[in-house]
Amino acid sequence: MKNNFQKQVKLLSGVLSIFLVLIFILFVGLFYLKNNPSFLQPELEEELVEISKEENDQIENGIHVQTGFIDDEHMDLVIQNCTSCHSAKLVTQNKMSEEGWKATIKWMQETQNLWDLGPNEAKIVSYLAKNYAPEAKGRRANLEVVEWYELK
Structure with missing residues (x-):
């Protein structure tokens, strides 16, 4: 019995030693x-390319390239x-009247x-109400189907 107890203590002390080494x-x-x-995070050897103001402010087909604004x-x-x-x-996907934007x-x-926009608020609302106003939509066009068929 004493011999068995000594083996268990020896095993436990060995496991504890390994555990302490791993913690260390x-x-x-x-x-x-x-x-x-x-x-x-090794340092990148690539050079950073600076984007010029001209490239940042490109307009194509009446749309500001970087933001998508009109x-x-x-x-x-x-x-x-x-x-x-x-x-x-978040702005361009919305369509609101002047009152809605305000x-x-x-x-x-x-x-x-959001900070007080001061005198710029009227200009911002004017831009948004003009370019991102609700679109007038009427009834959809009639379906033009050449041949109707019955579902069975």
Whole structure:
């Protein structure tokens, strides 16, 4: 019985020793990574290409290439004030009247910490109401089917 107990103590101490060595290795590794962050992210040898203002402000077919906004008066104000918080797509996918855009701006100011736009608000709303207004849609066109058939 005593011999069996000694074997178990010896086995347990061996397992504990291995566990402590692994913990030590883990801490040394974490210390090394903390002090050498480039180990995980090696420096890129590529040169960064600077995008010029001209390339950034390209207009193709009346659309600002980078943002997708319609090129019109006060577009720059909209880009500066709207895309600093969210993507341009969030603006361009919406269609609202002047009242709708004003209400949306007021909501963002009250709930999303949008700053006071001051005299620029009227220009921004004017741009949005002109270029992203609801589209008048009538009834869809009649279906032109040459031959009708019965489902069985």
